Amino acid sequence: MTGALERVDVEGWTCPVPLRDSPYVVMGHGGGGAMSAELVEHLFLPAFGDAAAGDLGDCAELRLDGVRLAFSTDSFVVKPMFFPGGSIGDLAVNGTVNDLAMSGAVPLVLSTAFILQEGTALAEIGRIAQAMGAAARAAGVRLVTGDTKVVDSGGGDGVYVNTAGIGVVPSGVRIAASRARPGDAVLVSGDIGVHGIAVTSCREGLEFGTEVRSDTAPLHGLVAAMIASGADLHALRDPTRGGVAASLNEIAKAAGVGVELVERELPIPPPVRDACGLLGLDPLQVANEGKLVAMVAGEDADRLLAAMRAHPEGRAARRIGTCVPEHPGMVVARTALGGSRVIGMPLGEQLPRIC
Amino acid sequence: MTGALERVDVEGWTCPVPLRDSPYVVMGHGGGGAMSAELVEHLFLPAFGDAAAGDLGDCAELRLDGVRLAFSTDSFVVKPMFFPGGSIGDLAVNGTVNDLAMSGAVPLVLSTAFILQEGTALAEIGRIAQAMGAAARAAGVRLVTGDTKVVDSGGGDGVYVNTAGIGVVPSGVRIAASRARPGDAVLVSGDIGVHGIAVTSCREGLEFGTEVRSDTAPLHGLVAAMIASGADLHALRDPTRGGVAASLNEIAKAAGVGVELVERELPIPPPVRDACGLLGLDPLQVANEGKLVAMVAGEDADRLLAAMRAHPEGRAARRIGTCVPEHPGMVVARTALGGSRVIGMPLGEQLPRIC
Numbered sequence: 226m227t228g229a230l231e232r233v234d235v236e237g238w239t240c241p242v243p244l245r246d247s248p249y250v251v252m253g254h255g256g257g258g259a260m261s262a263e264l265v266e267h268l269f270l271p272a273f274g275d276a277a278a279g280d281l282g283d284c285a286e287l288r289l290d291g292v293r294l295a296f297s298t299d300s301f302v303v304k305p306m307f308f309p310g311g312s313i314g315d316l317a318v319n320g321t322v323n324d325l326a327m328s329g330a331v332p333l334v335l336s337t338a339f340i341l342q343e344g345t346a347l348a349e350i351g352r353i354a355q356a357m358g359a360a361a362r363a364a365g366v367r368l369v370t371g372d373t374k375v376v377d378s379g380g381g382d383g384v385y386v387n388t389a390g391i392g393v394v395p396s397g398v399r400i401a402a403s404r405a406r407p408g409d410a411v412l413v414s415g416d417i418g419v420h421g422i423a424v425t426s427c428r429e430g431l432e433f434g435t436e437v438r439s440d441t442a443p444l445h446g447l448v449a450a451m452i453a454s455g456a457d458l459h460a461l462r463d464p465t466r467g468g469v470a471a472s473l474n475e476i477a478k479a480a481g482v483g484v485e486l487v488e489r490e491l492p493i494p495p496p497v498r499d500a501c502g503l504l505g506l507d508p509l510q511v512a513n514e515g516k517l518v519a520m521v522a523g524e525d526a527d528r529l530l531a532a533m534r535a536h537p538e539g540r541a542a543r544r545i546g547t548c549v550p551e552h553p554g555m556v557v558a559r560t561a562l563g564g565s566r567v568i569g570m571p572l573g574e575q576l577p578r579i580c
Numbered sequence: 581m582t583g584a585l586e587r588v589d590v591e592g593w594t595c596p597v598p599l600r601d602s603p604y605v606v607m608g609h610g611g612g613g614a615m616s617a618e619l620v621e622h623l624f625l626p627a628f629g630d631a632a633a634g635d636l637g638d639c640a641e642l643r644l645d646g647v648r649l650a651f652s653t654d655s656f657v658v659k660p661m662f663f664p665g666g667s668i669g670d671l672a673v674n675g676t677v678n679d680l681a682m683s684g685a686v687p688l689v690l691s692t693a694f695i696l697q698e699g700t701a702l703a704e705i706g707r708i709a710q711a712m713g714a715a716a717r718a719a720g721v722r723l724v725t726g727d728t729k730v731v732d733s734g735g736g737d738g739v740y741v742n743t744a745g746i747g748v749v750p751s752g753v754r755i756a757a758s759r760a761r762p763g764d765a766v767l768v769s770g771d772i773g774v775h776g777i778a779v780t781s782c783r784e785g786l787e788f789g790t791e792v793r794s795d796t797a798p799l800h801g802l803v804a805a806m807i808a809s810g811a812d813l814h815a816l817r818d819p820t821r822g823g824v825a826a827s828l829n830e831i832a833k834a835a836g837v838g839v840e841l842v843e844r845e846l847p848i849p850p851p852v853r854d855a856c857g858l859l860g861l862d863p864l865q866v867a868n869e870g871k872l873v874a875m876v877a878g879e880d881a882d883r884l885l886a887a888m889r890a891h892p893e894g895r896a897a898r899r900i901g902t903c904v905p906e907h908p909g910m911v912v913a914r915t916a917l918g919g920s921r922v923i924g925m926p927l928g929e930q931l932p933r934i935c
Contacts, residue, residue, distance in 0.1 A: 250705070254730050255729045264728060279724060289647050294746070298693045298725055298744055339655075341605045341610065346603060348603060354627030357628060358630075367631060368628050370637060375605055375611075389744030577732070
């Protein structure tokens with residue numbers, strides 16, 4: 226292994242900076258976009274060899290004596306650790322709960338592993354742990370095993386939290402990115418771009434008139450209601466790092482379908498739109514921590530939307546597009562002026578360390 | 581929550597430094613000794629509230645439709661990341677495999693979560709990942725799900741790795757620290773103190789004549805052989821952070837038994853003894869990454885020892901002591917001169933960041 230990743234073009238666009246050929250880790254490798262995917266594909270999978278099973282995705286399914294287990298992990302390094310609407314503790318619980326939920330699983334238990342920097346206030350760790358306890362109670366999961374490491378003040382950065390989780394996938398549930406089909410409706414459960422802007426505005430000391438609060442929330446209750454509706458639900462993703470753009474590109478690629486969005490249908494709250502304008506960000510690439518996108522058989526879209534809107538986490542659900550047979554693997558948005566633009570897979574993350 | 585931990589005396593000994601009353605994280609909180617236990621007992625458990633199940637120990641057992649699942653997690657922050665005999669990658673796999681194995685479980689799958697520091701060489705991450713793949717193959721576990729975060733160069737410290745793991749506990753197996761009984765034999769699977777000295781000598785540039793190499797190894801095969809022997813195996817621990825002293829104190833406390841060690845029976849290799857002498861360390865408190873201590877019904881000790889010695893990871897197994905009804909919760913060593921000394925629970929870790 227030389228350590229240098231192969232140069233990979235994204236939709237024919239060659240990265241203009243030398244980072245893609247850098248032999249060193251750059252922030253974009255952690256952004257949940259194309260560079261993160263390359264790191265898994267070109268470094269972790271070849272290095273793990275046949276010890277790796279599947280594609281090392283967000284959530285794995287195991288079958289044990291007829292029980293379908295879902296298993297997922299995430300580390301959280303958000304900075305600052307407390308932000309409007311939540312904290313690293315909320316994210317650490319809801320993030321893993323949601324990764325499990327996106328496979329249709331009912332989350333049961335979480336592990337909690339802390340890497341603490343020497344000198345961090347114990348009171349701050351207490352507040353984070355209290356937030357984790359409250360989030361776990363709200364989500365109905367138990368915290369069952371844990372670990373604590375301390376690094377000296379030259380390493381680490383306050384508190385890093387890892388959670389791993391186990392859930393059970395109800396029999397009959399078949400939700401997978403690869404199941405999206407032309408004709409599917411593309412739904413989103415509510416306003417997008419809120420979490421990333423909440424953390425960034427807090428970090429940069431920006432104000433946008435209205436305070437933007439993180440949307441961090443557990444989504445397994447909403448998913449259960451969606452499954453219970455009887456709609457033929459094909460694919461689910463929670464658009465965290467890389468935003469809705471990354472989630473839709475992943476699904477389009479996995480299923481070999483095109484995705485066509487209607488730009489005016491995208492639910493972008495005005496403060497998020499303003500902040501994105503100011504900062505030069507695309508709201509479709511900004512992280513969400515309490516939203517999901519769903520691909521559902523077109524004839525079931527209305528039934529699923531009704532079920533989503535009846536749930537607190539899906540009140541503002543709406544249809545934002547359609548899966549099409551054209552441009553497989555690609556996401557295209559129809560603009561208000563009747564044109565169209567390609568919504569590419571984000572390269573890295575516009576806003577680092579938002580989860 | 582005030583953030584300051586209550587002062588807790590260990591066996592009547594009051595810590596002479598003000599750290600115990602510090603409102604800040606100190607290295608000892610991550611040492612696997614008394615301070616780590618206090619952090620769990622006085623901070624994490626109260627903060628989590630009823631979202632926590634059990635004592636948040638190294639490994640939790642869940643029952644799902646009659647299947648007994650073991651679930652464990654550990655983060656690894658060892659410095660340097662490569663040391664004689666292994667790397668952070670080996671530790672990350674073997675550490676979680678061993679936490680599962682100590683409950684008698686057969687480890688099945690691991691998650692892998694990386695926190696990378698911006699600027700780390702990708703080649704170094706590749707070597708770590710290759711070590712993880714090789715260790716997973718050797719242990720017969722699959723790497724099934726993962727996550728990567730990147731922190732800017734002001735945070736983090738090269739590479740931190742978290743693994744969580746799921747295993748299955750065979751029916752009939754009942755291994756728990758609380759099951760130790762007076763009359764039990766106390767066994768150790770081989771030489772002690774090797775890992776901690778290997779990492780420290782490498783970090784400090786010390787040489788002790790013979791190179792000391794880490795003992796990192798998966799132990800579930802040895803545990804399976806021990807279970808298959810039919811011996812009435814009561815308790816198992818892998819004496820990592822805090823060493824044999826911490827493991828035996830934990831068992832003594834959980835079971836309410838005394839532990840009596842015979843000091844001359846402790847298998848301490850001469851280079852470890854020399855290094856400990858030079859550095860002022862107690863070999864009983866130095867970390868091991870490929871050893872276990874076992875409490876077994878006295879009448880089964882010989883049978884269990886024979887089974888251990890027939891396994892590659894237990895060739896040098898020996899009996900080092902006995903559980904006694906006297907001094908419950910306390911570990912005492914009989915010295916070569918006929919005296920005795922209390923082997924206390926280590927406060928923190930003599931050697932930080934060894935795993």
